[in-house]
Amino acid sequence: MTDDRTTHFGFETVPEGDKAGLVRGVFSSVASKYDVMNDAMSLGIHRIWKDAMMDWLAPRSGQKLLDVAGGTGDVAFRFLKRAKVGHATVLDLTEPMLIEGRKRAEAAQLEDSLDWIVGDAMALPFEDNTFDVYTISFGIRNVTRPQEALAEAYRVLKPGGRLMVLEFSQIPNEMLQKMLFEPPHLLPPTFKPIPS
Numbered sequence: 001m002t003d004d005r006t007t008h009f010g011f012e013t014v015p016e017g018d019k020a021g022l023v024r025g026v027f028s029s030v031a032s033k034y035d036v037m038n039d040a041m042s043l044g045i046h047r048i049w050k051d052a053m054m055d056w057l058a059p060r061s062g063q064k065l066l067d068v069a070g071g072t073g074d075v076a077f078r079f080l081k082r083a084k085v086g087h088a089t090v091l092d093l094t095e096p097m098l099i100e101g102r103k104r105a106e107a108a109q110l111e112d113s114l115d116w117i118v119g120d121a122m123a124l125p126f127e128d129n130t131f132d133v134y135t136i137s138f139g140i141r142n143v144t145r146p147q148e149a150l151a152e153a154y155r156v157l158k159p160g161g162r163l164m165v166l167e168f169s170q171i172p173n174e175m176l177q178k179m180l181f182e183p184p185h186l187l188p189p190t191f192k193p194i195p196s
């Protein structure tokens, strides 16, 4: 039996089975430039949003973080800085993104506080009730079936654990929404919001 379910990839509709490969292709090709691109294209605003997420989370010493779709580790580094003593696991579908993150960890002498795992948000390679915090920043829109990722988040979080999702949404100003997200748009495909 063929599986003819489809999903979105940017503004395109693609077979569900193709999406992970397409996502991996995009992020593999930009991995070495991702951090610079992220700053340039968001004018540094992504840093403010990530800091705000950490303000809200208020990491505590001894906590264990799982940052899914964690890319080059931006959220994990912020978490460790605030928790002082803690551990972060960064999981991502795209190995070259994690390789860039590991280089950053080595430069900051944080290797012992971090794990870098290649994996899929929809099938996490961790036991139930493992983490205090689960974060996913600018990643859930790339996941083929977000509800499966959320079910996995619930499974691996300890009772009372925190789930935090940082993602684009509709901009309440129609003109700004059009300028930024509708073709011809100012932001590249990886910065498009989840179609509502």
Ligand SMILES: C[S@@+](CC[C@H](N)C(=O)[O-])C[C@H]1O[C@@H](n2cnc3c(N)ncnc32)[C@H](O)[C@@H]1O
Pocket: 023, 024, 027, 038, 068, 069, 070, 071, 072, 073, 074, 075, 091, 092, 093, 094, 097, 119, 120, 121, 122, 136, 137, 138, 139, 142, 143, 144, 190
């Ligand atoms: C826009 S980047 C965000 C990286 C980082 N979280 C940040 O905020 O800078 C999206 C990341 O999601 C990853 N990703 C997409 N689908 C995924 C999935 N199903 N499971 C794990 N990672 C995924 C991509 O490989 C990519 O590294």
